[in-house]
Amino acid sequence: MRYFIEFAYKGTYYHGSQFQPNGVTVQGVMEEAFLTILRQPVGLVFAGRTDAGVHAMQMFAHFDLDVTPPTPERLNRLLPTDIAVYRIFPVEADKHARFSATSRTYEYRINTRKSPFTRDTRTYITNALDFDAMNAAAEYLLGTHDFASFCKAHTDSKTTICTVTEAYWRADAEGAVFTITANRFLRNMVRAVVGTLLDVGRQKLSPQEFEAIIQSQSRQAAGQSAPSEGLFLTHVRY
DSSP states (O other): OEEEEEEEEOOTTSSOSSOBTTBOOHHHHHHHHHHHHHSSOOOOEESSOOOTTOEEEEEEEEEEOSSOOOOHHHHHHHSOTTEEEEEEEEOOTTOOTTTTOOEEEEEEEEESSOOTTOTTTSEEOOSOOOHHHHHHHHGGGOEEEEOGGGSOSSOOOSOOEEEEEEEEEEEOSSEEEEEEEESOOOTTHHHHHHHHHHHHHTTSSOHHHHHHHHHHTOGGGSOOOOOGGGEEEEEEEO
């Protein structure tokens, strides 16, 4: 039977979400907990990949199992405090955690003043930023475009075309949050978008130059990727 598992994690001390042979990953730790309880391996297929240091407030994975799965409570007793399982539930046999998802939402969180309490979960920006210009530039992300300018080179993506349905900055108590929703995301896409929007905010680029970067389909034209600690996967929709 196929099951979905909904969970969250703080990615600070992990080498990304998905298994790597030479680093501690969220997938590796979770699969080890399943193995300890069930005495048999369980392969988790995540809804998406997050890089080292990136967090998820909501992530899903699917797995196939012929016996009763462990309860979230039992898994949580084995898992470290930076991974939390919320629920496990049966789904149709053809439902896929990655390919059945219709959209995902990410948030990128910045501090505009130094804080000792958010070092691992927000990026501290020392420059003054023009958020009006950043939001004007973000509007060019909306719609269906080729986002090769914001894609990490040499990935296995068959296409770099994505449809973005929302992209905007808003102020909050600590500084600001960038929200972006799309049907799919490319490897490193959100961090590259944010890094380039920050260049707009620093008045190194105009909103119109940001649009030209999208149209160029060249990663070299875009800015540096923003640091990983401010990035959260917040919603996966099916």
